[in-house]
Amino acid sequence: xxxxxxxxxxxxxxxxxxxxxxxxxxxxxxxxxxxxxxxxxxxxxxxxxxxxxxxxxxxxxxxxxxxxxxxxxxxxxxxxxxxxxxxxxxxxxxxxxxxxxxxxxxxxxxxxxxxxxxxxxxxxxxxxxxxxxxxxxxxxxxxxxxxxxxxxxxxxxxxxxxxxxxxxxxxxxxxxxxxxxxxxxxxxxxxxxxxxxxxxxxxxxxxxxxxxxxxxxxxxxxxxxxxxxxxxxxxxxxxxxxxxxxxxxxxxxxxxxxxxxxxxxxxxxxxxxxxxxxxxxxxxxxxxxxxxxxxxxxxxxxxxxxxxxxxxxxxxxxxxxxxxxxxxxxxxx
Numbered sequence: 001x002x003x004x005x006x007x008x009x010x011x012x013x014x015x016x017x018x019x020x021x022x023x024x025x026x027x028x029x030x031x032x033x034x035x036x037x038x039x040x041x042x043x044x045x046x047x048x049x050x051x052x053x054x055x056x057x058x059x060x061x062x063x064x065x066x067x068x069x070x071x072x073x074x075x076x077x078x079x080x081x082x083x084x085x086x087x088x089x090x091x092x093x094x095x096x097x098x099x100x101x102x103x104x105x106x107x108x109x110x111x112x113x114x115x116x117x118x119x120x121x122x123x124x125x126x127x128x129x130x131x132x133x134x135x136x137x138x139x140x141x142x143x144x145x146x147x148x149x150x151x152x153x154x155x156x157x158x159x160x161x162x163x164x165x166x167x168x169x170x171x172x173x174x175x176x177x178x179x180x181x182x183x184x185x186x187x188x189x190x191x192x193x194x195x196x197x198x199x200x201x202x203x204x205x206x207x208x209x210x211x212x213x214x215x216x217x218x219x220x221x222x223x224x225x226x227x228x229x230x231x232x233x234x235x236x237x238x239x240x241x242x243x244x245x246x247x248x249x250x251x252x253x254x255x256x257x258x259x260x261x262x263x264x265x266x267x268x269x270x271x272x273x274x275x276x277x278x279x280x281x282x283x284x285x286x287x288x289x290x291x292x293x294x295x296x297x298x299x300x301x302x303x304x305x306x307x308x309x310x311x312x313x314x315x316x317x318x319x320x321x322x323x324x325x326x327x328x329x330x331x332x333x
Contacts, residue, residue: 010034010069012056012099013076014049015041017178018114021210022073023049036065056095066102071217074099075114079179081292082285085142092146100157111164112217113154117232117302118144123294130303131230140291158228165216166230170302174206174322175329184245185252193260195297197242202234202301205322208315209233215311231307235315238301251327263297
């Protein structure tokens with residue numbers, strides 16, 4: 001069997017939740033990994049990862065990070081449901097354009113871009129949707145809007161000669177989570193179920209998400225015809241959203257959510273809070289927004305057959321196994 005050649009790989013956002021998981025998997029298989037992030041991460045240093053610090057919106061910094069690189073995983077992004085549009089645009093759109101430009105300038109062979117299913121979310125139930133679904137024509141949050149713009153730049157780049165693949169993981173969770181799980185736990189005693197609680201959603205365990213990214217890069221190297229493709233990736237087993245939230249709460253030692261309000265009520269509250277925050281220029285973010293109300297009350301799960309077929313993706317860690325691992329990690333904090 002031919003020994004696999006080590007590659008020089010850049011991971012933008014390498015210190016983040018998904019980025020660091022991708023880095024760990026790459027290091028374990030013997031690749032030379034470089035991370036591009038705003039901060040220095042001792043954990044990455046301990047793995048022998050080369051670290052470039054800078055702002056993804058700074059073209060020169062990104063170009064320097066891409067020198068001598070074979071493959072880029074562009075994971076860095078500004079997530080969230082509230083904030084200035086200019087900040088989301090700067091990171092998610094300008095940053096992505098900088099990565100594309102740098103890849104072309106330094107003849108990087110492949111770019112794997114982390115997007116989000118929210119780019120097609122239009123406020124209604126999405127059940128078994130595949131990659132043919134169009135982009136949403138309305139956005140109640142800056143994150144999905146700017147990710148949709150950036151995703152289209154990546155797809156266009158594939159037509160201009162850069163080999164690219166776009167992945168859309170949904171609700172990534174697991175040990176070391178710095179976003180979803182902490183937000184749920186922080187609101188544990190204030191959480192109120194929105195809707196009837198029966199809406200099914202996709203999630204993806206962190207190791208499955210990281211593995212999907214590496215599979216995408218490897219398959220793209222083998223089959224250039226995959227360039228420009230978009231893939232949903234998930235656990236492949238949609239679950240009731242509020243069951244999932246309660247599982248995370250239980251893993252952290254909290255009681256399940258029992259109170260509930262209607263979707264319409266949550267939407268109206270969200271709209272009112274958004275107006276108040278804008279009018280009075282309040283700091284922080286509203287407890288509810290229109291986007292969050294719709295996300296919490298609707299079904300959104302996706303057909304991952306294309307990822308299975310083209311990338312060989314199989315979610316190896318089940319949701320049940322992942323919850324056990326999450327519980328163990330939380331208890332050791």
